[in-house]
Amino acid sequence: MRIGVLIKQVPATDKVKIDEKTGTMLRTETEGVINPLDLYAVEEALRTKERFFPNAEITVLSMGPMMAIEAVKEAISMGCDKGYLLSDIKLAGADTLATAYALSSAIRKLGGFNLIFCGERATDGETGQVGPSVAAQLNLPIITYVSKIEKIEDGKLIAHRAIEGGHEIVESPLPAVLSVVKEINEPRLPTLSGKKRARRLEIPVLKADDIEVDESKIGLNGSPTRVVKIFYPKIAREGEIIYADDPEKAVERLLDFLRKRDII
Amino acid sequence: MKEKSVWTLGEYRDGKIHTVSYELLAWGRSLADKLNGKLTCVILGKNLKDQIKELIYRGADHVILVDDPRLEHFEVDPFVKILGSLVREYEPEIFIASATTIGRTVMPVLAATLSTGLTADCTGLDIEEETGLLLQTRPAIGGNVMATIKTPDHKPQMATVRPKSKRPLPRDESRKGKLTERSFPDSYFASRVRRISFIPDESAEIPIQDADIVISGGKGLKDGKNFSLLFKLAELLNGAVGASRTAVDNGWIPYSHQVGLSGKTVSPRLYMALGISGAVQHLAGMSSSETIVAINTDPEANIFKVADFGIVGDLFDIVPLLIEKLEKERGERS
Numbered sequence: 001m002r003i004g005v006l007i008k009q010v011p012a013t014d015k016v017k018i019d020e021k022t023g024t025m026l027r028t029e030t031e032g033v034i035n036p037l038d039l040y041a042v043e044e045a046l047r048t049k050e051r052f053f054p055n056a057e058i059t060v061l062s063m064g065p066m067m068a069i070e071a072v073k074e075a076i077s078m079g080c081d082k083g084y085l086l087s088d089i090k091l092a093g094a095d096t097l098a099t100a101y102a103l104s105s106a107i108r109k110l111g112g113f114n115l116i117f118c119g120e121r122a123t124d125g126e127t128g129q130v131g132p133s134v135a136a137q138l139n140l141p142i143i144t145y146v147s148k149i150e151k152i153e154d155g156k157l158i159a160h161r162a163i164e165g166g167h168e169i170v171e172s173p174l175p176a177v178l179s180v181v182k183e184i185n186e187p188r189l190p191t192l193s194g195k196k197r198a199r200r201l202e203i204p205v206l207k208a209d210d211i212e213v214d215e216s217k218i219g220l221n222g223s224p225t226r227v228v229k230i231f232y233p234k235i236a237r238e239g240e241i242i243y244a245d246d247p248e249k250a251v252e253r254l255l256d257f258l259r260k261r262d263i264i
Numbered sequence: 265m266k267e268k269s270v271w272t273l274g275e276y277r278d279g280k281i282h283t284v285s286y287e288l289l290a291w292g293r294s295l296a297d298k299l300n301g302k303l304t305c306v307i308l309g310k311n312l313k314d315q316i317k318e319l320i321y322r323g324a325d326h327v328i329l330v331d332d333p334r335l336e337h338f339e340v341d342p343f344v345k346i347l348g349s350l351v352r353e354y355e356p357e358i359f360i361a362s363a364t365t366i367g368r369t370v371m372p373v374l375a376a377t378l379s380t381g382l383t384a385d386c387t388g389l390d391i392e393e394e395t396g397l398l399l400q401t402r403p404a405i406g407g408n409v410m411a412t413i414k415t416p417d418h419k420p421q422m423a424t425v426r427p428k429s430k431r432p433l434p435r436d437e438s439r440k441g442k443l444t445e446r447s448f449p450d451s452y453f454a455s456r457v458r459r460i461s462f463i464p465d466e467s468a469e470i471p472i473q474d475a476d477i478v479i480s481g482g483k484g485l486k487d488g489k490n491f492s493l494l495f496k497l498a499e500l501l502n503g504a505v506g507a508s509r510t511a512v513d514n515g516w517i518p519y520s521h522q523v524g525l526s527g528k529t530v531s532p533r534l535y536m537a538l539g540i541s542g543a544v545q546h547l548a549g550m551s552s553s554e555t556i557v558a559i560n561t562d563p564e565a566n567i568f569k570v571a572d573f574g575i576v577g578d579l580f581d582i583v584p585l586l587i588e589k590l591e592k593e594r595g596e597r598s
Contacts, residue, residue, distance in 0.1 A: 011405075036526060096384075097376060123525055124405050127384035129372040136376035141456035142340060144369040158460070163365040164277070164471060166464040168337075172457040182526070183519055224381030225400075229412040233403070235551040236569045243563075244577025251585045254557065257573045261555050263477070263534045264501065264590070 001056035004113035005045045005080060006103060006134065007038040009064050009071035010124040032064075034071040037119035039187035040180050042075045044149065045117045047185060052152045057081045059110065063091060063103055069203050077190035077198040084110065090208040093220030096125075100133030102218050105211040107138060115157075116177040120145065128179070135177035143172055146180045268396075269354065270296040271420065273347070273361035273370075274307030274319060274327075276335075281307070281315050284362035286432030289323040291389050291425055293433060295358060295398070298391040302326055306350060308343060310336040313445075320441035323433045328354075328444045332453070337462075339455040343370045346452055348377050356420045358398050360389070363424035375422050381415035382422040385529075387429045387552060388412075397421065403548065427473060428531045429552070470504045472521060477503030477534045480523055480550070481511055484539015484560060484579055488516030493583050494538065500590045506530065506550075508540045524549035538579045542567030559583070 009032040034042075042060070049056040060075040060083035062068050072083035086106050094102060107113060116135075121128035128144075135142035147167060148160040152174070161168040162181050190198070208218060216222055240257070244250035258264045272288040274281060289305060296303040305324040307316075310333050319327050330346055347370070351359065361367035363385045375382035388401035388410075397414050398421040404411040415421040465471075472478055479498045481491055491505065498505045506523040507516070523530055525545040535553035540546060542558070542565055550556070551570050558571035559579045568574045575582060 095381065096372065097379070097381060100372075100376060126404070128368055129375075129382060129384055132369055132372035133376040136344075136373040142369065142373060143457055145365050160463075161365070164474075166462055168462050169460045170457050171460050176457075224379070224418040225383060225413050225415050227411050228399075228414050230404075231410050231412075233410045233551075235547060237556065237572050239556070239568070239571040239573055241563070241568050241571065241574040241576060244559075244575050244582055247577060247581040247585055250575050250577060251582055251589060254573060254575060254582075254586065255589060257557075258534070261534075261572075263555060264593075 001053040001115075002111070002113045003045050003049060003053075003056050003058045004107060004110075004116040005038075005041050005058060005060045005075065006116065006118040006131065007042065007060055007062045007071055007075055008035045008119075008122045009033065009062060009068040010035045010122055032067055032071060034074045035119055035122045035124075037121060037123060037182065039078075039119075040182055040184055041117040041119045042078050042080060043185045043187040044146075044178075044180050045115075046079045046188070048115065048117075048149060048152070059083065059113070061086065061103065061106060061110070063087070063094075063099060063106075066205070069205070072203050073198040073201070074190065076201055076203075077194035078188055079191075079194055082201070083203045084206055085203055086206045086211070088206075088208040090215065091219050093223065094218060095223035095225045096127050096129040096133055097224055098218055098222040100130050100137055101222065102208070102211065102213060103130070104134045104137040105213045106206055107134070109206070109211045112138075112175065114175045116140070116175070118177065118179050120179055120181050131177055131179040138177070141172045141176045142179070143170060143176060144179045146178045147183045149178075266355075268296075268299045268301035269326075269356045270299065270301055270303050271351075271356040271359040272303070272305045272324075273359070273367065274305045275362055275364060275366060276307055276309030276312055279311070281312065281318055283432065284364060284427050285319065286322040287427065287430050288360055288362055288425060289319065290430045290433045292360060293323040295389060295391055296325070299357065299396055301357065304328060304354075304356065306330075306347065308332075308335045308346060310334075316443055318435075320439050321435045321437055323439075324441050326442045326444065328446060330446050330448065332447065334453045337459045338366045338370075339459060340369055340373060340457060341455040342453045344373050344377055346448055347374055349448070349452070350446070351378060351420060357396075359420040359422050361424050363426050367424045371422060371424050378420070380418040380420060380422055382424070383413045383415070384424050386423045386425050389423065389425065398423065426529065426531070472504045472506050472523065472530050473528050475504035475530070476532050477501045477536075478506045478523070478530050478532045478550075478553070479503055479536045479538065480506035480508065480540060481517075481538045482508035482540030482546075483510045485511060485516065486539075488514070490580075491517050493587070497536075497583060497587055497590075500587060500594065501534075503532070503534070506535075508543075508546050537567050537571070538583060540567055541565045542570065
């Protein structure tokens with residue numbers, strides 16, 4: 001049983017710099033952390049191994065600049081068995097289609113997985129498109145918004161999906177790609193021995209040439225979408241701010257305001 | 265030259281056309297008009313033929329309907345196969361879907377299948393005058409910046425659109441449109457991920473993303489039990505209750521209520537932030553609300569910067585009074 005987890009390193013701070021020419025993120029200037037929503041994917045991979053496949057091997061795979069190796073190591077320190085980083089200047093500037101193409105090529109090159117976990121979305125790009133796109137490019141079933149894995153038996157998986165208005169229970173054959181939501185688990189903290197292991201473990205870095213890709217499909221050139229403009233939204237509103245020295249009056253004014261806006 | 269067409273994916277849930285379908289048609293209508301083109305809604309479902317005219321009344325020129333008992337519930341494989349086949353046949357310029365769990369699942373798979381670009385969760389769509397290309401604007405990096413994205417050389421230009429980012433057009437019963445019914449061979453309906461059952465949420469609460477009014481509470485509530493105030497106010501206003509991350513992390517209210525970067529994004533008609541300071545991560549999830557009202561004891565709180573109306577004061581003085589006055593008003597009216 002081979003389990004894969006796809007993770008992304010995201011900027012640790014809210015202050016992200018943007019290359020104004022290309023509109024892509026300048027990642028190197030800010031400290032990175034593992035995408036918080038990917039921790040749930042790592043945790044669910046670990047739990048799946050513990051619950052169903054004690055002999056399974058969990059492989060973490062990330063794509064990004066060299067510093068993303070730290071994110072891979074963080075996942076290792078939580079208990080994943082091994083990790084790879086896909087990092088090449090040729091892959092830079094990829095949109096979700098080109099990213100998913102590179103990741104799916106790497107997954108094939110690594111021999112494929114029986115189960116692939118990813119987070120719902122990354123907190124920087126916030127698209128949630130890479131997981132489903134990887135599934136499509138590997139021609140695997142995709143189960144999005146997974147909130148619970150009920151069982152895995154005879155090559156079949158039963159999972160709950162958190163969707164509008166409730167939870168849908170679905171059945172899928174393996175191999176499959178699962179994107180998990182926050183309610184699925186409570187991610188564990190790295191252990192001391194895990195951290196030690198992560199420090200010592202070598203994380204192989206895969207280049208574009210290592211994963212047998214069509215170069216016209218990777219990086220900025222392989223991306224159908226182009227960022228053409230970046231701008232700061234004007235979220236500030238020139239609102240009316242009053243002091244509630246007299247709560248009675250303040251509430252009256254609030255009600256007048258809501259009436260004027262046709263809300264009540 | 266072939267007439268340009270803009271496609272929207274109609275959404276069918278629980279036997280009904282969902283209102284996000286009409287929001288998309290409002291977006292699609294303005295795009296199609298700018299392109300002097302036609303607006304087509306593609307919808308897949310079961311027994312919905314008699315509802316199709318609603319899509320026309322709300323702006324569609326053309327509806328492509330695939331009506332089949334096997335499409336009662338969304339399953340990704342049949343959707344991708346059917347939509348992929350229709351896109352290859354009709355070659356629309358633009359194809360948009362709502363950024364619901366359906367749209368966000370089917371569109372990335374479809375875009376990969378068609379090797380085209382897809383922009384997630386747009387809050388603005390427009391047509392570039394010189395090129396006729398779709399300009400797709402979305403919040404990026406936690407809502408700190410907005411990005412406008414184009415798909416210059418691939419068709420269709422695909423995007424998902426954040427629900428509630430536009431109001432449906434008024435219903436116009438005089439509108440006329442064409443209906444094309446299509447059926448597909450059995451092989452199109454094979455699905456690897458199959459729905460077994462559905463467990464509806466027990467609470468009768470409106471999900472926060474769907475609510476017209478959201479009353480949110482944060483650290484200033486001091487205790488989980490004080491959320492009862494918010495539930496009472498929300499009930500009076502027919503709204504839903506939201507929360508800041510602090511409130512959720514403190515265990516005061518379940519995660520499904522969380523608004524912000526790591527929670528839900530909402531853009532209701534009215535967003536009331538009670539005892540919420542307004543961290544960037546929170547603002548990212550609510551700053552596109554039509555009207556924002558904030559109540560906080562700290563006049564320097566960030567939330568006041570985005571508020572249309574703010575009260576510097578103790579929510580425990582103000583909210584009970586507000587409830588009392590609203591109750592009285594309702595009492596007089598009925």
